[in-house]
Amino acid sequence: MNDYYSDEIYDKVSFTSQEFSKTDFDSCTFKNCDFSELHINGSEFLECEFIDCNLSNARVKGSSFKENRFENTKLVGIKFYEVDAFLFKVDFIKCNLDFSSFYQMTMENFRFFDCILEGVDFTETNLSGTHFDNCNLKDAIFDATNLENVDFSSAENFIIDLEKNQLKGATFSKSNVGNLLAKYKINII
Numbered sequence: 001m002n003d004y005y006s007d008e009i010y011d012k013v014s015f016t017s018q019e020f021s022k023t024d025f026d027s028c029t030f031k032n033c034d035f036s037e038l039h040i041n042g043s044e045f046l047e048c049e050f051i052d053c054n055l056s057n058a059r060v061k062g063s064s065f066k067e068n069r070f071e072n073t074k075l076v077g078i079k080f081y082e083v084d085a086f087l088f089k090v091d092f093i094k095c096n097l098d099f100s101s102f103y104q105m106t107m108e109n110f111r112f113f114d115c116i117l118e119g120v121d122f123t124e125t126n127l128s129g130t131h132f133d134n135c136n137l138k139d140a141i142f143d144a145t146n147l148e149n150v151d152f153s154s155a156e157n158f159i160i161d162l163e164k165n166q167l168k169g170a171t172f173s174k175s176n177v178g179n180l181l182a183k184y185k186i187n188i189i
Contacts, residue, residue: 003022003023004024006025007028008025009029009031010028010029010030011031011033013030014033015034015035016034016036016037019040019041020040020041020043024043024044025044027048029051030049032053036058036074037056037057038055039059040060040063041062044063045064045068047067048069049068050068050069053073055073055074055078056078060080061079064087067089068089072093072094073096075096076096077098077100078097081103085105088107090110091113092110092113092115095112096115097116097120099119103124104125107126107130108126108128109128109129110127111131112130112131112132113135114133114134114135117140118136118137119139119141120140120141121140124143124144124145125146127146127147128149130151132152132158133155134155135155135156136155137155138157139157142160145165146166147160147167148166148170149170151170152173153172154173158176160180167180
C-alpha cells in the first residue's frame with residue numbers, strides 16, 4: 001500500500017492479505033471491510049470511521065488511532081495497549097470487543113455505547129469519566145482500575161471489587177449496584 005490516504009471511502013474491501021506498515025489514513029471511511037488477523041504496524045488513523053467492519057485479532061502495535069469512530073464493528077481480541085497512546089481517542093458504538101485488552105491505558109472520558117465487552121481486560125487502566133451505556137461487561141477484568149466518575153448506570157453483568165479499584169463518584173443504578181457485592185456471596189432482595 002502507499003504511504004498516505006486522505007478522504008477515501010473503502011467499501012467491502014478485504015485487507016487481510018495485506019500489511020499496513022507506516023501507512024497513514026486521514027478522514028477515511030471503511031464500510032464492511034475485513035481487517036481480521038491483519039498486521040497494522042506503525043500506521044496512523046486520524047478521524048476515520050469504521051462501520052460494519054471486522055478487525056478481530058488484528059495486530060495494532062505502534063499504530064495510532066486519533067479521533068476515530070467504530071460502529072457495529074468486531075474488535076475481538078485486540079491488544080489496544082500496544083497502540084501509540086499519544087492522543088488515543090475512539091468512540092465505540094454497537095461494537096463487539098470481547099477478549100480485548102486495555103491493560104494500563106489512559107482512557108479518560110471514553111464512551112462505549114451498546115457494546116459487548118465480555119472478558120475485556122481493564123487491569124490498571126484509567127477509565128475516569130468513562131461511560132458504559134447499555135454495555136455487557138460479563139467477565140470484564142477490573143483490577144487496580146481507576147473507575148472514578150465512571151457511569152455504569154445502564155451497564156450489566158459486571159463484577160467490580162470495591163477493595164481493589166478506585167470508585168469515587170462512579171454511578172450505578174439500583175438494579176446493578178448488587179454487582180459490587182458479588183464477591184461477598186450475599187443475597188440481595
